[in-house]
Amino acid sequence: DAGITQSPRYKITETGRQVTLMCHQTWSHSYMFWYRQDLGHGLRLIYYSAAADITDKGEVPDGYVVSRSKTENFPLTLESATRSQTSVYFCAAQQGYEQYFGPGTRLTVT
């Protein structure tokens, strides 16, 4: 597996606050991804990155910002959190043809 860690694992924040979810891989895989998982929707891609300093939008990017200054880190920022962003967030990295996921961050926006 790609050795992916995410932090925090659980987060409660208030509407309007900025919050950053961290993702770190112990390897140096080029491609990294952020997904959200909600009941009734399955996993949906928010953003992905092909390499350091290269990012692109996925299916549901609105309200999120990403950066990738180092290959091993891929943070996701909610600039002004909304209740609709309450979800479980998974980071993933591509190894060969397969994607491997981190343990997830459970975010609640009150």
Place this chain on the structure above:
Amino acid sequence: RKEVEQDPGPFNVPEGATVAFNCTYSNSASQSFFWYRQDCRKEPKLLMSVYSSGNEDGRFTAQLNRASQYISLLIRDSKLSDSATYLCVVKGAGSYQLTFGKGTKLSVIP
């Protein structure tokens, strides 16, 4: 038509039973196919890739029918530990983006 469709279940089967999951995808240009397993409140984990010729891994057999745009997963001799949600996943040609089905929930009963 949804991109990847699965029967949500739940499938409740006794230990030792054989169970089959089906999945259809809408994009005929899709190139790679996978089954992931997700335990409650955990990250998705790759179960197996699905090859055109079909493939087997122990008690698990995956098949692909490109003409019908159909993927299947067969689990033989079900174990209690097989209880999980099984996600059908499709990757488009020339893309690293995965499209996930909503999953089929399996409960194996003693």
